[in-house]
Amino acid sequence: MRKGFTRKPKPDEPGTAVKNYITPGGLQRLKLELQYLLLKERPAVTEVVAWAAGNGDRSENADYQYGKRRLRQIDGRIRFLTKRIEAAVVVDPAAPRSKQASDRAFFGATVRYANAAGGERVVSIVGTDEVDLSRNHISWVSPLGKALLKSAEGDTVVLQAPGGTEQLTILEVQYAPIDVEPFREPEKTQA
Numbered sequence: 001m002r003k004g005f006t007r008k009p010k011p012d013e014p015g016t017a018v019k020n021y022i023t024p025g026g027l028q029r030l031k032l033e034l035q036y037l038l039l040k041e042r043p044a045v046t047e048v049v050a051w052a053a054g055n056g057d058r059s060e061n062a063d064y065q066y067g068k069r070r071l072r073q074i075d076g077r078i079r080f081l082t083k084r085i086e087a088a089v090v091v092d093p094a095a096p097r098s099k100q101a102s103d104r105a106f107f108g109a110t111v112r113y114a115n116a117a118g119g120e121r122v123v124s125i126v127g128t129d130e131v132d133l134s135r136n137h138i139s140w141v142s143p144l145g146k147a148l149l150k151s152a153e154g155d156t157v158v159l160q161a162p163g164g165t166e167q168l169t170i171l172e173v174q175y176a177p178i179d180v181e182p183f184r185e186p187e188k189t190q191a
Helices: 024-053 062-086 099-103 143-148
Strands: 020-022 088-090 109-115 120-126 137-139 156-161 164-175
Touching: 020 024, 024 062, 024 088, 062 088, 099 164, 109 143, 120 143, 137 143, 143 156, 143 164
Parallel strands: 020 088, 120 137
Antiparallel strands: 109 120, 109 164, 156 164
């Protein structure tokens, strides 16, 4: 293939060689999911596929076809997790920082801000693998995360969102441990 037809990955595309900033809890979650897939899920599905393959005609064997499709999904997730873990740069929000760094919002900061209508909100800036809007964890590469980065208490920042622009006033920046939802094995359903 000629070089003109190859696609270069975007720097912020998941799974590429860019740095994957992540909190210690987020990295632990990725490692636990990878371990679960390698040690429990994949061997169980492989066993079902081997059993189904022994039942004869594979072209009409739903167990075999579903199992193979599930194995491809698991293998894809294993590759993705492996790349994300290899590219991980752990940033501990609770680690001591210099005075200037602790006054400004960077990765791992918990920021309290107000919008123009006076509504307050508190968000924590985390990695792309840790986003959890129910816990107010936003990605550092999201429009809101980008707007808040490098801001300090008293600053006014402009949020360029798909719905338009909005001015936000930073009320407080602090660094404390961020609780990430731990990995939980999926519950097995009984048929």
